[in-house]
Amino acid sequence: MTVATPRDLEPQLQEPLQPAGWLRYFSFSLDHKVIGLQYLVCGFFFYLVGGLLAGAIRTELATPLSDFMPRDTYNEVLTLHGTVMIFLWIVPVVNGAFGNYLIPFYVGARDMAFPRLNAVAFWMIPPAGLLLISSYFLAGAAAQSGWTAYPPLSLTTPAAGQIVWILSVLLLGGSSIFGAVNFIATVLKLRRPGLKLMQLPMYCWAMLGTSLLVVLSTPVLAGVLILLSFDIIAHTGFFNPALGGNVVVYQHLFWFYSHPAVYIMVLPAFGLVSEILPVHSRKPLFGYTTMVYSIMAIVFLGLIVWAHHMFTSGTPPWMRLFFTIATSFIAVPTGIKFFNWLATLWGGKIALNSAMLFSCGFILNFVFGGITGITLAQVPFDIHVHDTYYVVGHFHYIVYGGTVFVIFASLYHWYPKFTGHLLNEDLGRLHFVLTFIGFNLCFLPQHWLGLNGMPRRVAEYDPTFSTLNQVSSVGALIMAISTLPLLINVVVTALYGTPAGDNPWNALTPEWLTTSPPPVENWSGEAPLVTEPYGYGQHQPAGPSSHPLTPAA
Amino acid sequence: MTSISSSSAASAASGSTASASTTRTDSLLPEGSEHLASQESADAHHDARLFGLATFLVADGMTFAGFFAAYLTFRAVNPLPEGSTYELELLLPTINTVLLLVSSFTFHRAGQACRADQLSKARSWLLVTGGLGLAFLAGQMVEYFTLPFGLTDNLFASTFYALTGFHGLHVTLGAICIGIVALQTRPGGAISASSHFGLEAAELYWHFVDGIWVVLYGILYLL
Numbered sequence: 001m002t003v004a005t006p007r008d009l010e011p012q013l014q015e016p017l018q019p020a021g022w023l024r025y026f027s028f029s030l031d032h033k034v035i036g037l038q039y040l041v042c043g044f045f046f047y048l049v050g051g052l053l054a055g056a057i058r059t060e061l062a063t064p065l066s067d068f069m070p071r072d073t074y075n076e077v078l079t080l081h082g083t084v085m086i087f088l089w090i091v092p093v094v095n096g097a098f099g100n101y102l103i104p105f106y107v108g109a110r111d112m113a114f115p116r117l118n119a120v121a122f123w124m125i126p127p128a129g130l131l132l133i134s135s136y137f138l139a140g141a142a143a144q145s146g147w148t149a150y151p152p153l154s155l156t157t158p159a160a161g162q163i164v165w166i167l168s169v170l171l172l173g174g175s176s177i178f179g180a181v182n183f184i185a186t187v188l189k190l191r192r193p194g195l196k197l198m199q200l201p202m203y204c205w206a207m208l209g210t211s212l213l214v215v216l217s218t219p220v221l222a223g224v225l226i227l228l229s230f231d232i233i234a235h236t237g238f239f240n241p242a243l244g245g246n247v248v249v250y251q252h253l254f255w256f257y258s259h260p261a262v263y264i265m266v267l268p269a270f271g272l273v274s275e276i277l278p279v280h281s282r283k284p285l286f287g288y289t290t291m292v293y294s295i296m297a298i299v300f301l302g303l304i305v306w307a308h309h310m311f312t313s314g315t316p317p318w319m320r321l322f323f324t325i326a327t328s329f330i331a332v333p334t335g336i337k338f339f340n341w342l343a344t345l346w347g348g349k350i351a352l353n354s355a356m357l358f359s360c361g362f363i364l365n366f367v368f369g370g371i372t373g374i375t376l377a378q379v380p381f382d383i384h385v386h387d388t389y390y391v392v393g394h395f396h397y398i399v400y401g402g403t404v405f406v407i408f409a410s411l412y413h414w415y416p417k418f419t420g421h422l423l424n425e426d427l428g429r430l431h432f433v434l435t436f437i438g439f440n441l442c443f444l445p446q447h448w449l450g451l452n453g454m455p456r457r458v459a460e461y462d463p464t465f466s467t468l469n470q471v472s473s474v475g476a477l478i479m480a481i482s483t484l485p486l487l488i489n490v491v492v493t494a495l496y497g498t499p500a501g502d503n504p505w506n507a508l509t510p511e512w513l514t515t516s517p518p519p520v521e522n523w524s525g526e527a528p529l530v531t532e533p534y535g536y537g538q539h540q541p542a543g544p545s546s547h548p549l550t551p552a553a
Numbered sequence: 554m555t556s557i558s559s560s561s562a563a564s565a566a567s568g569s570t571a572s573a574s575t576t577r578t579d580s581l582l583p584e585g586s587e588h589l590a591s592q593e594s595a596d597a598h599h600d601a602r603l604f605g606l607a608t609f610l611v612a613d614g615m616t617f618a619g620f621f622a623a624y625l626t627f628r629a630v631n632p633l634p635e636g637s638t639y640e641l642e643l644l645l646p647t648i649n650t651v652l653l654l655v656s657s658f659t660f661h662r663a664g665q666a667c668r669a670d671q672l673s674k675a676r677s678w679l680l681v682t683g684g685l686g687l688a689f690l691a692g693q694m695v696e697y698f699t700l701p702f703g704l705t706d707n708l709f710a711s712t713f714y715a716l717t718g719f720h721g722l723h724v725t726l727g728a729i730c731i732g733i734v735a736l737q738t739r740p741g742g743a744i745s746a747s748s749h750f751g752l753e754a755a756e757l758y759w760h761f762v763d764g765i766w767v768v769l770y771g772i773l774y775l776l
Binding site: 114215219220235245253 | 608614615617619623633705715
């Protein structure tokens, strides 16, 4: 389906200074597809780092005493695990990797609005990540106050590590803001003429909403971390009660970012799963318009619910009431999306391949995490389980059972687009089964632990909790093993993979209407105008040679 | 990617025909608008840059909003130690406020002159604007050295220096940008009546910094 045009005869149009082959992935490339894959591979590297740290945590917690590592080290490992997983794996991959790769295709552009800014945003990440990890070796001690860095704890733990942590998070936040500016400008300003907002694939809407959240909330985190660094370096008293400061102000400003951060991690996953489900069930996405409005409702509500993290911080009753009600409201748009996904699957011609299995796993895990989220929004219950393993179980169901499952689904779905080769389905299904079992075995028992009062973030616990902790640690081991089929799959596919063709899933979204992998400027001719990205089974059977939207067959 | 405009008319026409034959009518491009698609890059790119800067300034404004919220909360719930006060000398900051407001006006005149192709006039207005910005920074320095409190004296002192310092950093960056833009308006420079994104961007940024100062002056000095 490649269209020969005069442009094919002009290879010099491609950026002449960029190295060719795999070396371009280590260059300051301006191509959105190269940058997207840079985000993906860099993120996956940090996923392995964060996974090793998680393994260390679960090994320590396999027994009640802190016998695997000293308690200080446990605090460092715990802090690094959270920070690496959030700021170096989930946020960059689910936004930066798939966003950069897919959004220009979806709006019919040849690149992002600001390619140079895009490359800068990516290249801020590896140094920031190495800085963060190096604090463990260089500064004497890494940050020990958790990913929340609550003062006064973060004022009393070793200062050098905390400052390196702040610096690293500021860099990653800056990268995230640059990326968001780029996504907003691309979706709103770079759409090809004739393509309306309500004809965009759902992932565009998800990234628009996510980027609005990044632009509105990440700067507040940057501001509060600058104030915290003043407290550490210059001994001001913003958050130091001994000097007349106010720790609750830190919590408000921190959660004004960090609650929306949950949506910054999960909204793009909503978008990605909305792309995957219609393709593999051969049905249009159910309720497109309600999907769009639910995303925007989640963006709005996401900005006004932050204090539900602070019900035990002396929050006044009116504030508890408001934030409980606002938080419970989020169940409405989220529930709409959940039922829309089910309705998309309903009666479809479902292909139970790896992408679909991980997507269904996501739906199951996410609805469970959503229900525990509603319980946590209720003040009396929250006061009982605050700072316990119930909370740990809940948010891992959202960020791992939700977002990471979708990242894996997306990997199986878009890998043929990235490389031109399909991943092996048997290994993919094995990867899914191990991940699903390991994940639930690891995090489901933590809800019981939390209800019974096991506090989070502590290296030692009462021996009565040991059975469930051992179950959880076995689950973590299975999760670690589940990474192996994926790694083997990628290596085997790279060596022996059979070509997938340009559109192995017979998908209708624009990225599939070009070669795999796509040429430097995405299409050798004009971009195809796709106004019905989910038009499955409506007009005529879809196929790479017969379906109606190919550019000039 | 600017090379999009080199797409041949033939491929534009063929792509459009393919979609015209199969997609619904409400999404069709009007006849003869193919050239829009092939020319979108230059114009759209220019528009997107100012739009992108505006988006970034929203983010920057949220940093200030966070600081303002922290300050107002501190002020509402954290009593100052004995002998400390929120009172500040008003004369110098008021003069500074006037300087910044006037500089917004002079920058506006510079933009008008540039668009009217009067580059030397634009340069003069830019130099006046930059001078006013530097005068503001000098006034800020004088205030810092005459204030009766230091950074760590009390919560109000810390917040005062953090807020005005963060704003002063923005003014400094703006003054540097004005200097660069003024250099670019020299004959043969990068700015002309038809191409003046740098000047427009600096102007938008400068108005933003002035607007932030007005809020800051209101809640820090007058409240």
